[in-house]
Amino acid sequence: MNIFPFEWVSHCITHVGRVREINEDACLDLPERGLWVVADGMGGHDAGDVASRLVVDSLRDVGGYRRFSEFVDDVEQRLIGVNRALIEQAQRIDAETTIGSTVVALLAYGRHCVCLWAGDSRLYRYRGGRLVQISRDHSEVEELIQRGVVSRQNAGNHQLANVITRAVGAAPELYLDAELNEILPGDRYLLCSDGLNKEVSDREIRECMATPNSEKICETLVNLALSRGCRDNITVVAAIAC
Template identity: 45%
Template sequence: MPAVATHRWRSAARTDTGKVRARNEDAFLALPEQGLWAVADGMGGHQNGALASRLIVEQLAELPAAGDLQQRLGQLRQCLHGLNRHLSQALTVTAERPDTVIGSTVVALLIEGERAACVWAGDSRCYLWRGSRLYQLSRDHSLRQQLIDEQGLAPQDAARHPAAHALTRAIGASEALQLEILELDVLPGDAFLLCSDGLYQGLAADELGAALNLPSPQLAMNRLFQQALDGPARDNLSAVVVRR
């Protein structure tokens, strides 16, 4: 997908089924002209996961682009809370099995003027490349991260837990949704990466940084997917790269 240049922000986005999965349950949104981008990684079986992630990006795409950051952030949050109610109640109840989960992670980036907000639930991530350094802005809502935070386990030990990748938050996972939000100033030269776990699990931090250091979003995207698909690529891969 070609990079889009509108106003000052440019972006490129891509998704791939990977080498093992039969279907792609990821979805992405790239609206540089509106300063809005998102990645969603569906869960609950092929059809349910793909439905949940698609619903998220479709609903976010319909949000109004007018207003300041706080107004737009409020609308985005309201949209995701509404989707959570819809997925956790209506769709789950009408599924063939009453205990079926229909849900998705989400990570969204909203930029208005010189301010940005990252909003997420689950383990899809938002990274910032600034001053030749890579920062992980989001913190995974997963059992692995919870074991690190609450029990003081080393990351490599927490990763060995049989349910390490289980999510502790997601859209549709429970009736009460807790979104995490990080706001920050944007600076010249900043680049952002939104991605599903299928992408970042196969790449080291220095590989992510080297890709984001390339001069255009499309070049960065090409590098990321070339390297990820050179690996095992056991999961669906999705990414959005955003830069001035």
């Protein structure tokens, strides 16, 4: 099978934002390997930047697979390895320490893609003028929405909006969610850390993604967030299947 029926054009930007002193986000933009990743080191924890860097560094040299399932399994195994390493590193400090990071990864192989994620970094897909969020946040507030306790409209202001329920390095077992989808020509994908969606609405993301230019999409979204004070680090990766 031709594993590259699409030509991918992609771009990524990561920015410290207007308030934080260090950037604990990290990203990977590997169109020739069909892999894009965003990792957000857990705020308020020790060494969040170490965690997110370890996540992306563990995936830099993926490739050489004969089947898509091999690719997906390998990425999963590598992230499980990072999970173990982060827990060991934290335990060397003390029992209370967590060194963690979210991860959202888009893997493309042939005519299909898989989204793997843990935490609240997101994958969106823009197709035919519509924006769909492919990942579902692993967060306290998303769980309340699912249970009907909080409406999605009010969720952004909720006090639990920042509490994530899964992350690499957070628990001995790493549970990654996975979504398999078909790729259509012209599909535009956006991976982002929560620094974007705390400042910019889904409607605005959809408007930005109407432009078929990955670099322009990233620049417009980051500038929009920065213009609103951008309290968190922000990372965006845009990938277009041509």
